[in-house]
Amino acid sequence: MVGLSLGEQHFIQGGISQDLRCDGRKRLTFRPIHVETGVIPQANGSARVRMGATDVIASVKAELGKPSFLQPNKGKVSIHIDCSSTAEPAFEGRGGDELSSELSNALQSCLLGGKSGEGAGIDLSSLIVIEGKICWDLYIDGLVVSSDGNLLDALGAAIKAALSNTGIPRVQVAVGESSDDQPEVDVSDEEFLQFDTSGIPVIVTLTKVGRHYIVDATSEEESQMSSAISFSVNRQGHICGITKRGGAGMDPSIILDMVSVAKHVSEQLINKLDSEIASAEAEDQE
């Protein structure tokens, strides 16, 4: 990340306070989002999302596994993010590990809810095959190819798109002799069930610079932030997860204000994202 001179920083802060950012956007305008699905044919589902110069890829792999003892009627999902060293020279070797784990944790809390699986954006009970014995394990992997700010939003959008592109193979369960035996399953290669993604939330990050918040910050604007809060909001306008980054503390009234701004912005984002995903799927089919 190249540093910015005082004059440039002043210019960026001035732009944000006057509602005219460096590329002409308003404070609550997103950069154009470009979605491509099916970029990784070997995965069950994949998507690539570009927001300006930020470029991320998400892939979903489904494998059969045993459900956890405490939740026998729910499948398992694990999210892991990797920051590629092509994104930033600082990410080479172990440099990107901190950011990767931060993003993975934030995404897990936003999409998967708490430890008990409560309030998850992804419906885990739809992943069960045989209760207590066999369930689908979803491994969601994200890769940051190019970083220009707002990674969390882009990854959230990519995961949503990848999940809507995911096809879970149909499983035929052979009736076992006794209930203790491991039942035989026949995983179909042909038929796929589309994953239901209407309940999956999107993530909106509000970055506070000076007195105002902006949406979809570039990396230059992020360098000026005092703090940033990421909200994951679903279609019904419910908040599924909140993550705060940045060292500065905030008055609670500001957070409530940000919540309402995030709800308002997320409506537009969900509609935009859905239409982009639909057109990407249509193109994919061609």
Add this chain to the structure above:
Amino acid sequence: MRGLQLPLSQTQKVRLQNALNHLESLSSKVNSDASVTVADSISVNHEDGVLKGHGTADIQGDLVATLCGVVERVNKLVYVRALRSRYKPEVGDIVIGRVVEVSQKRWRLEINYSQDAVLMLSSMNMPDGVQRRRTAVDELNMRSIFEEKDVVCAEVRGFQHDGLHLQARSQKYGKLNRGQLLTVPPYLVKRQKQHYHHLEQFGVDLILGCNGFIWVGEHIEAKDDMVEDQVSHPNKNSASLEELEKNYTALETRKYICRAANAIRVLSTLGFNMTLEIIKGVIDLSLSQNLDIHDMLGSEFFVLVAEKEAERRSSSKKKR
């Protein structure tokens, strides 16, 4: 035109392709027999005693190109000039650099070249304007002139034993504030008579650095702003939010700055040369279309700019 990421509709793709084909047809008159790719042999009269320059190799008596580019011949020297190469500094180039280090009696600037350029303390005008020998006190106060990460405009003085030297002796060179720095591929900025442009109707300063760094900012009169900096600099660190807010660039000027910046971004993605005329044309096009500043980065404007450039070039060709 690399890395085009805009989602273009079918009609837009067709229009863009037409415009690009038109541009290609206009320029194909350039001596195409002079362009070579790697391992093409260069036709040379061996009896003349030819000097083999950059980008050539002597393989089994034949002169062969090692780069993709255009063959240039200067008297007895034959060399291949690549079309998309790294920035190559020449004496007298105006460049914009970012300070990476403050050393003994010099600043090191990053200018998108293979080495960092050096700006000597003696090549800078002193804040009080007096021509005098630089003392140790001056050296200790170097940070009050330029700090790390500052954006500086300077001129290439030449290559010395320890690297590339710059100078900033005139009033128009120096620290750049109140604006934004853009990066474009260096081969898009050709050497011209003027690199400083003041767009009067917009109140915007535009500096086209030959190294691909372009500065778009508020217009600042070329006066003794060094002295002003000395006074205002200690204030900046302790200024409260309200004072900073009063100091922000005016909204009208800011709009024009953003428009110019977006115009440059569009031209850079399309791969068109950066000249004042073309940039002004793009800004006027966006104003005449009444486009929102952010829409300038959308696909429709993109295609419009390509078409307009094709028109402009064909009309300028007809005039000749």
